[in-house]
Amino acid sequence: MRIAVPNKGRLHEPSVDLLERAGLHIESAADRKLYAETVDPDVSVLFARAADIPEYVWDGAAAVGITGRDQVVESGRDLVELVDLEFGRCRLVLAAPEDGDIAEPADVAGKSVATEFPRITREYLEREGIDADVVEVTGATELTPHVEMADAIVDITSTGTTLRMNRLAVVGEVLESSVRLYAHPDHADDPKVDQLVTAFESVLAAENKRYVMMNAPRERLDDVREVIPGLGGPTVMDVAGDDHVAVHVVVDERDVFEVVNDLKAVGASGILVTEIERLVE
Ligand SMILES: Nc1ncnc2c1ncn2[C@@H]1O[C@H](COP(=O)(O)OP(=O)(O)OP(=O)(O)O)[C@@H](O)[C@H]1O
């Protein structure tokens, strides 16, 4: 199975990092190499531009691909979304000069909109019943309203810094995006693809969890159970020749501070909190 992975840009590193954490270590991937093997002899990696990945998957050059939802929608290819990988989160918005006369989507009627996402923009305008010209650019979209190339833009925003720096204001929401794993419809049910989905899900499931280990007096075990939140009870093990037990439990990261204090209060000791690499439920 071949996985298409962004070769550069902001999505490259987090994608490779996710593969690593999923146990698919990339071997012999020299800089600028377009193709690499992984530790799994059945899985190889093809590096491509984020914008081209939908096409690679659609053509069958790769069975699955990691890229932004914006790129897949823009490609118009009917790929199957398998897992939301939860990075590269951004919005495509309609934006216009702060001090101009465009305050809502309808105000771009009869005007022009510059974008790197012509298909998404045309579909958006159609959906909204707005008749406007779409001007295709390949970058620096935020500049176009200031050089009279366009009246408004449809572009990516996440922190809002770039729009602010260019004195542009959001006047409409077009699309929400994050990086996801996509498959060709013919490969969505392949056993190897299933394994990949499970591996990615296990990494995501582990991300906000911590593994908490402790010793507790046997007679306080019920109190310990009380203060441990959430699903799945703890694993309890006898400590040989002792009136203590060892307790192991998976806890939400945001609960750890409180849980550790509560555990101490009910007599637990030797409390150890560690990160979890993967969690298969
Ligand atoms: N500011 C952002 N915040 C979050 N995600 C973003 C942001 N900008 C882009 N993305 C996501 O990353 C994808 C690729 O953008 P990126 O700029 O990394 O690649 P690129 O434009 O192909 O690379 P380059 O700009 O180096 O040519 C976008 O399609 C989008 O899904």
Ligand SMILES: O=P(O)(O)OC[C@H]1O[C@H](OP(=O)(O)OP(=O)(O)O)[C@H](O)[C@@H]1O
């Ligand atoms: O809301 P913000 O956090 O400012 O992010 C938005 C900016 O990020 C992306 O550009 P990128 O940094 O990828 O540069 P590029 O135009 O060279 O692709 C996008 O095209 C916006 O310009």
Ligand SMILES: [Mg+2]
């Ligand atoms: Mg970019």
